[in-house]
Amino acid sequence: MKIIFLDFDGVMDTAYYDHVLSKLRLPGNDTFGTVFDPNCVQNLKEIIDKTGADIVVSSSWKHFMTYKDFLDMWEFRGLPGFVTDVTPTPDIRRNRGDEIDAWLDECNVECQYVIIDDLDATNFNDHQLPRLLVVNPFNGLDESTAERAIQILNQ
Structure with missing residues (x-):
């Protein structure tokens, strides 16, 4: 099993995209909260497409x-x-690491993961x-980080 432990604020919701939305006077929120940067979403898609990983939310959300x-x-x-x-x-x-360890302990399945x-x-x-x-x-989640995540997950 391949897992991405994913944070949202600062990873998927970026200061850059918040600025872009503000400058264009577009809403920064939807029904669920702060909208995600489309570049980060595309980079997450790249990781998932190349690894088949699932997501476990580690965000404070x-x-x-x-x-x-x-x-x-x-x-x-x-x-x-x-x-x-x-x-x-x-x-x-x-710490967040303890929360991830607790999830891995409860999972009871061998996981290749990235945080x-x-x-x-x-x-x-x-x-x-x-x-x-x-x-x-x-x-946030840029192309370089996505490439490194793919390498870690496909080891």
Whole structure:
């Protein structure tokens, strides 16, 4: 199984695209929240097309959206791939890496995975760092990051 642990803010929702929408006086939100940068969506599609990976949402959006909300958003926005699950929210605040580890432990299936986030490495566990791709929140998921994600997932 191949999994993309995907953050949204700074990865799919970029400062660049927010600026473009503002400049054009277009809405930056829809029914589900902040709209995603189409370049990031295209790069996510490239990863999925070349790896067959599914998505597990690791974004903080999970604190105010249900799994069904994510499925509905994916369909409404015509986003690529399939959202398989959401990382668990711990009772005690831990780092995002712990949430990913908890999901992997619960999954009980061998996973080839990549983490795409704009949080720095201190938010993840040491053993995850070779699979962590930290993006610049201005541009988010760019072509270079997509290429690296494809390499990691297809190892």
